[in-house]
Amino acid sequence: MINVILPWKNAMRRPARFWLTCLSIVVAFYLFTVISAINTALEASGTDNNQYRLMTTHKICITSSLPIHYGQKIKALPEVEKVTHVSWFGGFFRDESNQLHAVAVEPESYQLIYPEYLLTAEDRINWNRLKSGMVVGRKLAEKHQWQVGDKVPIQSTIWLNNDSGSFTWEMEVAAIYDTATPDTINSMLFLRHDFFDEARAYGRYEASWLVAKARVGSNTEALSRQIDQLFANSPAATRTTTEQVFIKELARQFVDLSWLLRLVVLAVFFTLLLIASNSMSQSVRERMNELAVMKSLGFSSDMLATLIYMEALYMVLAGAILGVICAAVSIDLVQMKFATFLPGIHIDPVTYWKVGGIAVVLAAVCCLTPIIRIYRLGISHTLRT
Amino acid sequence: MENGIALQNISKIYHKGSNKVVVFNDLNITIDKGEFVALMGPSGSGKTTALHLMGGLDRPTAGEVLVGNKVISKSSEAELTRWRARHVGFIFQSNHLLPVLSAFANVELPLALTRLNKVERRKQVATALALVGMSERANHLPRELSGGQEQRVAIARAIVSDPDILLCDEPTGNLDRKTADAILSLLHILNRDFGKTIVMVTHDAKAADVATRVINLEQTINDNADIAIPEAMA
Numbered sequence: 001m002i003n004v005i006l007p008w009k010n011a012m013r014r015p016a017r018f019w020l021t022c023l024s025i026v027v028a029f030y031l032f033t034v035i036s037a038i039n040t041a042l043e044a045s046g047t048d049n050n051q052y053r054l055m056t057t058h059k060i061c062i063t064s065s066l067p068i069h070y071g072q073k074i075k076a077l078p079e080v081e082k083v084t085h086v087s088w089f090g091g092f093f094r095d096e097s098n099q100l101h102a103v104a105v106e107p108e109s110y111q112l113i114y115p116e117y118l119l120t121a122e123d124r125i126n127w128n129r130l131k132s133g134m135v136v137g138r139k140l141a142e143k144h145q146w147q148v149g150d151k152v153p154i155q156s157t158i159w160l161n162n163d164s165g166s167f168t169w170e171m172e173v174a175a176i177y178d179t180a181t182p183d184t185i186n187s188m189l190f191l192r193h194d195f196f197d198e199a200r201a202y203g204r205y206e207a208s209w210l211v212a213k214a215r216v217g218s219n220t221e222a223l224s225r226q227i228d229q230l231f232a233n234s235p236a237a238t239r240t241t242t243e244q245v246f247i248k249e250l251a252r253q254f255v256d257l258s259w260l261l262r263l264v265v266l267a268v269f270f271t272l273l274l275i276a277s278n279s280m281s282q283s284v285r286e287r288m289n290e291l292a293v294m295k296s297l298g299f300s301s302d303m304l305a306t307l308i309y310m311e312a313l314y315m316v317l318a319g320a321i322l323g324v325i326c327a328a329v330s331i332d333l334v335q336m337k338f339a340t341f342l343p344g345i346h347i348d349p350v351t352y353w354k355v356g357g358i359a360v361v362l363a364a365v366c367c368l369t370p371i372i373r374i375y376r377l378g379i380s381h382t383l384r385t
Numbered sequence: 386m387e388n389g390i391a392l393q394n395i396s397k398i399y400h401k402g403s404n405k406v407v408v409f410n411d412l413n414i415t416i417d418k419g420e421f422v423a424l425m426g427p428s429g430s431g432k433t434t435a436l437h438l439m440g441g442l443d444r445p446t447a448g449e450v451l452v453g454n455k456v457i458s459k460s461s462e463a464e465l466t467r468w469r470a471r472h473v474g475f476i477f478q479s480n481h482l483l484p485v486l487s488a489f490a491n492v493e494l495p496l497a498l499t500r501l502n503k504v505e506r507r508k509q510v511a512t513a514l515a516l517v518g519m520s521e522r523a524n525h526l527p528r529e530l531s532g533g534q535e536q537r538v539a540i541a542r543a544i545v546s547d548p549d550i551l552l553c554d555e556p557t558g559n560l561d562r563k564t565a566d567a568i569l570s571l572l573h574i575l576n577r578d579f580g581k582t583i584v585m586v587t588h589d590a591k592a593a594d595v596a597t598r599v600i601n602l603e604q605t606i607n608d609n610a611d612i613a614i615p616e617a618m619a
Contacts, residue, residue, distance in 0.1 A: 298470020
């Protein structure tokens with residue numbers, strides 16, 4: 001018990017110092033956890049579903065469109081099983097702070113390639129029947145309290161609607177989808193490409209990207225090259241990659257600062273180490289007399305070192321736990337915002353173990369100096385001073 | 386010496402920069418088991434150094450420190466630590482209680498080094514606190530106690546593990562006369578009724594009165610001889 005209670009009481013002798021040091025630890029672990037979550041999201045794109053999904057975009061720029069009929073040529077390749085086309089709609093609901101991750105898709109082929117978005121047979125029939133119907137993820141529906149049958153005006157920042165003469169697109173909620181895995185985004189909005197194509201004022205018969213589902217076991221790298229060769233000399237040359245690479249590249253447009261953030265995290269951890277070490281040294285220096293008394297009572301240097309280590313561990317663990325909690329809350333908050341680029345951004349369980357491991361090591365390093373002092377402590381000399 | 390304490394041919398030299406400070410040169414003191422000895426002498430005569438040598442808190446430059454049959458001056462740090470936990474209780478001028486622990490927890494501290502279970506520990510702490518008359522204040526923090534009460538708790542901490550030897554470094558130095566007398570009579574009881582060997586460093590002649598023998602360290606160094614106190618003072 002003494003190893004548990006005494007270090008805690010010692011740590012809380014000066015609560016202001018404890019919590020201020022803790023704060024620097026919180027920042028370091030917060031950054032570490034958030035960056036780990038981003039990396040997890042980037043690395044988690046290689047699922048069974050998407051390892052054979054190939055994304056074809058315009059070679060020059062992802063914002064340039066491709067003719068929809070490219071899909072037919074791609075589908076003709078022997079190693080391609082299915083093809084679908086997707087157009088980026090974007091947009092927002094009511095005000096620009098409610099940004100939507102909306103894409104126009106061809107329902108039937110899209111669902112065959114993306115089975116992770118779960119729809120019932122009834123939902124499918126409903127969507128096929130309703131041209132202006134949209135399918136939304138449950139999370140998005142819950143956020144805006146949408147129900148099937150609701151008519152919702154969606155504002156586009158890109159596409160002018162010929163029918164309304166404005167950027168407003170009125171659509172009806174045809175279905176609400178669930179997801180097969182937690183990594184799948186459940187805040188998307190899908191509208192029908194035919195409805196979108198007919199009503200948009202420009203860019204008809206074009207799509208933002210095409211998705212081909214390669215046959216299982218096929219060489220996706222070779223197939224990607226094959227697809228790009230098909231359109232090499234056309235006005236809209238293509239660039240094909242696996243979906244995993246596509247998502248990573250797309251995400252990096254927004255979060256390519258991750259390498260820089262890693263450096264920042266390293267710098268923060270280094271600074272934190274100095275702060276925490278200084279705090280621990282100061283704390284122990286203030287009570288060398290007490291430690292000398294404990295030694296005179298029969299406490300060995302090892303036992304005192306354990307007590308000091310526990311004290312440092314409390315401080316680092318408190319900071320680490322708070323940092324992880326803050327990171328979890330903020331990741332939850334930005335999940336909707338980054339859903340398209342970082343699907344399934346979440347804190348991996350491995351991160352918790354890493355945080356624990358770092359905390360244990362960090363506590364050991366930051367109490368190294370005081371522990372050395374304890375081993376060198378001359379009882380008689382200390383008691384006289 | 387019957388299983389008591391013996392400082393044999395002790396030299397102690399401190400180095401302060403390039404200067405050497407000789408505290409003792411060939412000091413010999415023997416204290417029998419069950420004695421209550423007052424170590425007296427002017428400041429700088431080495432009273433505290435001698436006490437620390439007896440408790441294994443410091444090592445002589447030359448000579449041997451025997452406690453019982455053990456030559457503690459040759460023991461390793463780890464052995465000394467274990468030995469202190471079992472055989473020696475310290476009482477300091479400034480009581481050095483841990484400010485974050487209650488009186489009870491402070492007294493319990495040395496028992497954390499034993500194999501006693503919680504119930505046994507609590508029982509022993511309660512006995513020690515009762516002996517020094519501090520049962521009522523068991524749950525108080527040191528800052529909530531007076532100087533005399535703190536010193537009583539320090540005594541309880543020193544005796545809780547039932548050591549053979551109590552080494553006291555001016556235990557009444559910071560106390561008023563009345564409180565000091567109460568502490569001294571407590572030490573007297575511990576010596577008389579519980580057979581503890583007590584070595585007490587003091588400047589106070591009245592405090593020395595309760596001891597069974599006074600060793601004037603200045604004279605001891607000069608004459609290398611103990612002074613037996615008159616029968617009447619014992």
